Amino acid sequence: MKRIRISRCGSQLLAQPAHRRPTCPSAAAALQSNFTPHNYRIQSRPQSTAAAFSGSDLLNAQSEAESSGGARNRKPPPARAARTASTSPPQSIADLTKHRSPRPERAFGSAKLAALRSRLSLPQRFPLQSLARTLVHPSADADPDFNNSSLSILGANLLSYYTTEHLLCNYPRLPMPVVFAAQEAYIGPKALATIAGEWGIEAAAVPGEEVDPGLLQFDRLRSGDDVPAGLRHHEAPWKWNITVTHKILANDEFGSSTSNKNPQSLRGQAVPLEEAAQSFVRALIGSLHLHLGRPLVKRFFRDHFLSRHLDVDKLFDFRTPTRDLSRLCAREGFEPPVARLISETGRLSRHPVFIVGVYSGKDKLGEGAGSSLDEARFRAAAAALKGWYLYKPLEFTVPSSTEGEMDTSEWIPNLVDCGEVIV
Amino acid sequence: MPLSAVKTLAKPQNGVGAFILQCKRIDFHYCDWAGSSRGMNAFIKSGLPAFARRNPEVEITVSPRPHRHPVMIGHYINGREKSICVRNMSLEGVREKAMLIRNSSGERPKKLNKPVTSLNESVRGIWSPFHGAKVKI
Incomplete structure (x- = not known):
């Protein structure tokens, strides 16, 4: 954190308000002049916050003005010489506006x-x-x-x-x-x-x-x-x-x-x-x-x-999973998907549960559970789509592994997919 | 739009891959005059350089706090602090407390009811009445 100078801490108690921020033209100064400091606690509170806030705003405004002016006049950036000579204390408020990093x-x-x-x-x-x-x-x-x-x-x-x-x-x-x-x-x-x-x-x-x-x-x-x-x-x-x-x-x-x-x-x-x-x-x-x-x-x-x-x-958000799945099966040449009820319980009760599987021919593509037949069907289709999209090769090499001579692993060509289903 | 994606953040797992020590700073406060910081002063003189050398990832500050009991304050990455008053402790006691602060995670003490906490789903899955052997009534 920035250190607060001891002199500034002391000045909150002792010095005249006019000496503290003589050059600040903001509204906080007017607030100070109307203010009757009868207790140093009451005095110090608005002063400290107002000084910090309005002072920084002033710096911002000036630095913005400087940057826009600099763009217009094509001023060169501050040179290294100016940086090395910056150990001397800043003379004016213009020096303070140049935010600098530690050396x-x-x-x-x-x-x-x-x-x-x-x-x-x-x-x-x-x-x-x-x-x-x-x-x-x-x-x-x-x-x-x-x-x-x-x-x-x-x-x-x-x-x-x-x-x-x-x-x-x-x-x-x-x-x-x-x-x-x-x-x-x-x-x-x-x-x-x-x-x-x-x-x-x-x-x-x-x-x-x-x-x-x-x-x-x-x-x-x-x-x-x-x-x-x-x-x-x-x-x-x-x-x-x-x-x-x-x-x-x-x-x-x-x-x-x-x-x-x-x-x-x-x-x-x-x-x-x-x-x-x-x-x-x-x-x-x-x-x-x-x-x-x-x-x-x-x-x-x-x-x-x-x-x-x-x-x-968990990143997938399907809108029409059943339609996507039938398009996918058509594209890949599978048999059209068919949803079949695998198991159910309590169809007439308050909490029915249906297990629905999506089949393409004799292959089960996905399975889902839901409290209605449609919900279970959608979940099954989404599971089938995730099973397709989340295919993960057992062995693969990333392209950056071939860049250096450090890595001697053999390059395995990666699968390039034709992309997701376009509906 | 057939498919959209949910925006999330990848969750951190400290210790999987990299381990970040959660204690980032320890402040040691001592008093030159009072007898309650005898152990703390001895630790600062003899044990602290070795402690700092062994734990380079912890920033260490030492400052006097006259006419008060000695205290060490740990600052953690999650923003919390842990302060321990080490008055009248021996050198070994102070060293133990320093290690306690260094090893803490900064979290509030929590009761862990489950033996394993994991972000991964259970491999075995939740029991389902629809799969496996059917129960005949």
Whole structure:
């Protein structure tokens, strides 16, 4: 957490209110001037919250103005020289608006970073400076040499590559909507933010150079503010028919459309914690790939991501399973499916149970139990469809296993399925 | 749309694949003057460097807390804390308490009624009256 200066604590009790925030032009100052401080507790409460809130708002407004002005005037990004000279205290409020990350050499002194590296069982040769850099979101430090934007792009691509090949090789007949949902369950934005929380990542209240490098640094979105436009999902009008092919070709790996995928475009904007946490996880994968190489990243991915528990058969949501099944049987040249009652009890009672099997010729494709004949039939058809879609080859090799010379396993060609049933 | 999918999150299984130690920080508070922190002071002087070396995944902070009993506070990944007052304890007692904090998961103590808790479905399945040998009445 950011340290509060002792002088500021003392000034709440002792100093004149006018000396505390002489340059703040916001409404809180007017509130202060009307305020009669008869008790220091009553005095300190609105001052502390108002100062924190309005001050940060002011910083936001200024940084936004700066970023928009910078885009217009094509100002060069702040150079390294300016960073090295930043040890002197800031002279004006303009200096305060430049959110900076802790300097790389401070990473050695951070107990949090060393503990995080050990907690994730990363080898000692993974440098702490890189780990510290993965914790800096572009909203905290706009300099792309010091934030995690480039690393998170690399990490996002690696994550989606490894997850996709795992899913498609494990379940070659999985329908595309389920592939998208499984991807989101493993490496979606919410999943990555949860993983960061489970790794014990703490966020700094406000980013800055003096903050512990082991804390996640980002400009936090205030409660009630709008999410930046780059993070919003653009939903198509309900009339539009967004096809699965369009989702595969045009959208991201989760089948959803975000307007831009460049994390650097979020610089100078306040972002929610979830965005910063997921950028950290992606950037960590990217920097692991650069420092430790592919085999270790794959092992890390297997240990931390694929080891999570996901029931793929719970992801299916059939609307018309009986129709899908008859289409599937027609496509594959099976005999048309027939539902037959296997067993029943209490047909005239309050809780009847019917067991219905779906047969194609003499082969039973699926079986379901339900409290009505139709329910049991639908369940049986859904079970039959799941049995088809969730086919899993006994032995398979993923494409990335052939990339390095480390893996000497023999390549087994994967099944390529013609896809789900189109009704 | 013949088929749609349900959005969920993959559930964590700590220890399957990777294991993350749940204790992320331990704060040691001691007093130089009072006799109740004699064991704590001895532990900080003699045992703490070895303890920290053996547990690199735990961040350790030491700070004085004058005229108070010594206390150690564990901070856990789930956001909870566990604090133990180690007044008048010997060096060994303090070390045991430090290991207790380090080994805890940070969860509230729960009563576990079942011998096995699993996310996986039972292999054997739920008993069904419709399958297997029929009962003749």
